[in-house]
Amino acid sequence: MTVLETIVHESTAEHTGTVIWMHGLGADGHDFESLAPMMDSPHTRFVFPHAPIRPVTINGGIRMRSWYDIRNLVSGPYNDRESLEEVEGSHTLLLELIESEQQNGVPFKQIILAGFSQGGAMSLYTGCRFPHQLAGIMVLSSYLLFPDAHKTESHPSxxxxxxxxxHGSHDPMVDIIQAGKxxxxxxxxxxxxxxxxxxxMGHEVCMPEVREISRWISECIP
Incomplete structure (x- = not known):
């Protein structure tokens, strides 16, 4: 059985909540590891999973860490850009990661799903379908996958x-209007x-955003 490898930043006080933070295309779990100490959340454990390695069409079929294949960068409806099979595969791996946190004593309602770019799309896809209430869903420079299916597949929990x-107002990769807004x-x-x-900013993260993220996490996981 495939299990996601992770980088873990442990809480500095009693562990009461967890943030599972997914990286973007071509990066790995180390990408946002340095932000964990900047968060005002001493009771929170940060888990940074590595995406599987797979060929990516828009990058000439080169194998890299990716939550799913992206076939093109056409603006507009996003229903045919991504591989549903690979999205579902990553979704299953993330469910196992969430459930492992719960089995280690963290209630689902104390778990945040977070991610940047592809990782943000996966946090939104998985969070909206998860059958138990979560603490929060964080979407950085990203978008909703398969919006038509979302309407029927979301869980009311x-x-x-x-x-x-x-989102960056000058993002050249994930359009702020057609994708984010x-x-x-x-x-x-x-x-x-x-x-x-x-x-x-462009397709990146800035310090004012980091401060906003810290504030939001501390509110979602008191």
Whole structure:
């Protein structure tokens, strides 16, 4: 059975909650590891999984860490860009990771799913379908996968779960309007509790965003 390898930053006080934070295309679990000490969350454990290695079409078929294949970068509807089979495969691996945290004593409602780019898409895909209430879902420079299927496959357990969107206004990879804001608007229309923050940056993370993330995590996992 395939199990995700992880980088773990343990809590500095009694462990009461966990953030599972997914990296973007071509990166690995070390990508956001350095941000864990910047979070004002001493009771929180940070888990940074490595995505599986697979060929990526938009990068000429080169094998790299990727949560799913991306076939093209066409703007607009995103229903045919990604491999559903690979998204579902990563979804299953993330479910196992969430359940392992719960088996180690962390209630589901004290677990946040977070991610950047592809990782953010997976956090949203998995979080909205998860059958138990989570503490929060964090979506950085990312978007909603398969929005048509989302409407019928979402689970009501997380309809009130806080969702944080952060996006760069100059993002050349994941368009802030066609991908980020459109995803946010769709979820708000469903009655979900969402926050939207944008920053004058590209496909990256900035310090004001890091401070916002720290504030939000400490509110979701007191």
């Amino acid at each position: 997380n309809i009130q779960t806080p969702i944080l969107f952060c 459109k995803s946010y608007d769709l979820l708000v229309e469903e009655g979900r509790t969402c926050e939207w923050h944008e920053y004058p």
